[in-house]
Amino acid sequence: MPQPDAPRADAPQPDAPQPDAPQLDLATLHEAVAAAVPDRECLVWRDRRMTWREVTDRTRRLANVLRAHGLGRREGTHEPWESPHDHLALYLHNGPEYLEGLVGAHKARVAPFNVNYRYVDDELAQLFGDARPRAILYHARFAGQVERVVKRLDTDPLLLQVADDSGTPLAPGALDYEEALAAASAEPPAGVRPSPDDLQILYTGGTTGLPKGVLWRVGDLVHGPFQVRRRDGSPITDVDEVVARAVRGEHRVLVAPPMMHGGGTWSALGGWCGGACVIFPHRVDGLDADDLMDTAERERATRMPIVGDAFARPIVEALERRPRDLSSLRTLLNSAAGISPGVKRRLLDLVPGARLLDILGSSESGFSVTRLGTDARFLLQSGAAVLSADRTRRLAPGEDEMGWLAKGGGSIPLGYLNAPEKTAATFLTVDGDRLVVPGDRARLLADGTVEVHGRDATTINTGGEKVFAEEVETVLRGLPGVADALVLGRPSERWGSEIVAVLGPADAPDDAALRDGCAAHLARYKIPKAFVRTGRTLRLPNGKADYALARELVEALDGTAGTGE
Known part of the structure; x- marks a missing residue:
């Protein structure tokens, strides 16, 4: 998702970095920013306020817990649909532990993956059967489901239970998360050197079939969805330049969408790559618009991701009931669902100092097209294109053909975990360039803007x-x-x-x-x-x-x- 100093929606978009260009990794960036601003606020939730030094301490401790239990990365070659890592399942509501799990895993060279906390036992068993977690980090309220499903696996994963307000006791054989961290070293894991080639797995929502694990290289996430780029869109490949921007920044990102989906995770981690403080509203098991707006006002949030009318309508209603001082809020990032034109106009009237950026993308592509404010059409972003109906060539502006939205330029995933056929069907080579075609239909207009028609899976032939x-x-x-x-x-x-x-x-x-x-x-x-x-x-x-x-x-x-x- 666009981050501090992201390019304007109408800015020229250079090509994304190619796979052989220098890339950065999340663990190294987090450590470097923490060293430069150790006492700045890094994470806020309810009455918990943690500095970059404190978060660094905790993520190192988690990395050492994982390493002490034998988790890490195996060297050697592997196919685009294979993972050389041990995997950490994040079965959590939003909160500090989710972000600690993501970054701590990378510091141990373990691949984290998201778990939909709404799944019932059979769905969770299917997911774990595909992902094969070596460790599960979960909120206590999910302990019973974890116990039942783990018995159906042919592995015995490490269980790390996070206490919550459910009062659920520690599951048999599980480690209390806080006690495990307290007993671990706060030094960087010995002999571990994170790499841009390390993976993070993002499972799709399963709206068009069973969930699929999208294999993202961390280096591609950093320059793609995390948007570690200059204003002109060019990638930043030097750690010192990233740190210098972070020191100047002091942005505050309020994350309400669940981090079990890409938009929430990318907004939070992209914010951290820019030195931002990540803030969660008090309620994290559902949307409470009044709580969210109170948090935005109190914490002086500068940026907030939202998800379509499901977020925008309640926010508008909350602000119409009681206006807040949101003068610090400069950017609203909307993704994953549309906002009705009337709701969009009301929202912009209520938060006049903020720009609203619509982002369209997917778990497989990051974001492909954007539009600003009340614009009707989208602009292609770095590496994006519209392919012909037969997916064999790029369409030129003005060709009257309903095509497919595609993304390339280097910062795209490797493929789907354990799914060579699906990988081959979605990740194509066109004119020598590797592209991902997630399934959105689109038309490239004569002026170079894009008319998006939605997922092919929701097309009705009548x-x-x-x-x-x-x-x-x-x-x-x-x-x-x-x-x-x-x-x-x-x-x-x-x-x-x-x-x-x-x-x-x-x-x-x-x-x-x-x-x-x-x-x-x-x-x-x-x-x-x-x-x-x-x-x-x-x-x-x-x-x-x-x-x-x-x-x-x-x-x-x-x-x-x-x-x-």
């Missing part, structure tokens, strides 16, 4: 016409009385597939009003044939669309519904 769900969702969310909307297709004898909208609140306008509202913005074939209203939230904790719930609600419809024209 009566021979292709409809992009996100286009219809955006229109619905802009209608009076509609708080949120998801659109999907269901089998239809007449149309092959027909469009159905699931929306909230439960007392949303009637079908006729919704169809009339859509008709002002959409061709007739794009207007939903049926509407399902619900009082349940249609968003996951990270703000992304919960299409599984939407499909469940659609399948519960009367079989005679949705037969209109």
